[in-house]
Amino acid sequence: DGGITQSPKYLFRKEGQNVTLSCEQNLNHDAMYWYRQDPGQGLRLIYYSQIVNDFQKGDIAEGYSVSREKKESFPLTVTSAQKNPTAFYLCASKAGNNEKLFFGSGTQLSVL
Amino acid sequence: GENVEQHPSTLSVQEGDSAVIKCTYSDSASNYFPWYKQELGKRPQLIIDIRSNVGEKKDQRIAVTLNKTAKHFSLHITETQPEDSAVYFCAASYEYGNKLVFGAGTILRVKS
Numbered sequence: 046d047g048g049i050t051q052s053p054k055y056l057f058r059k060e061g062q063n064v065t066l067s068c069e070q071n072l073n074h075d076a077m078y079w080y081r082q083d084p085g086q087g088l089r090l091i092y093y094s095q096i097v098n099d100f101q102k103g104d105i106a107e108g109y110s111v112s113r114e115k116k117e118s119f120p121l122t123v124t125s126a127q128k129n130p131t132a133f134y135l136c137a138s139k140a141g142n143n144e145k146l147f148f149g150s151g152t153q154l155s156v157l
Numbered sequence: 158g159e160n161v162e163q164h165p166s167t168l169s170v171q172e173g174d175s176a177v178i179k180c181t182y183s184d185s186a187s188n189y190f191p192w193y194k195q196e197l198g199k200r201p202q203l204i205i206d207i208r209s210n211v212g213e214k215k216d217q218r219i220a221v222t223l224n225k226t227a228k229h230f231s232l233h234i235t236e237t238q239p240e241d242s243a244v245y246f247c248a249a250s251y252e253y254g255n256k257l258v259f260g261a262g263t264i265l266r267v268k269s
Binding site: 076078080085086087088089090093095103104135144145146147148149150151 | 159163166189191199200201202203206246248250254255256257258259260261262
C-alpha cells in the first residue's frame, strides 16, 4: 500500500528548532494536503496545494510553512512559532478530477 | 463556517450487533461525503463514500445514508466483528471539492 511516503516515522524537536516533514507521492496526483491529528479532535487541515508552486492555508496554518516546487513533493516545516507541535501529522493527495483522498502513513512529532 | 459534527465519540457494541455513527455538516453546497477507518497507529483508509445525488450506498456490511435537506449522513455497520474496532471519521467536501473537513472521530469497540 504505497503511493504516498512520509518520513520520518518519528521526529523529535527541541525548543526553538524548525523541523521539516517529508511527503512524496508517485500517484501523479495534482492536489496534496497536510493534516494534523490530535486525540479527540479529528483531522485538522494545515495547508493544501492544488498545483505546483501554489498552496493555500488551511484552518490551523499558524506556525507552519510549506512549499510545492515539484508535483511529487509537499514538505511541511514546523517552525519554532508553533508552540504546541506534538501531534500525528498526515499527508494526503488526490487526483484533480477525483474527490477520493489517500493518506500517507504519518509522522509522529514530539517535543524534547 | 466549515464544520462537521460527529456523534457519538465512543461506541461499544456486542459482536454481531449493528453500529451507527452520525454526522452533520454546515454547508449546503457540500456534495461529497467519505468515511474513513483508522486503526491504532495507522493511516486512515477510505471505506465508503457517497455523493449528493444518491441517498444510500451499500458495500457488504457497510452502508451510508445521506439526508441533504437535514444536512446529515450516517454510517451503518451490520453484524459487527472484533476487527471492526477502530476510529471512524466522517468528512464533507467544501470549496467545490478542494477541501475535506473531518469530524472528530468515533472510537468503535466491538466486544466478543
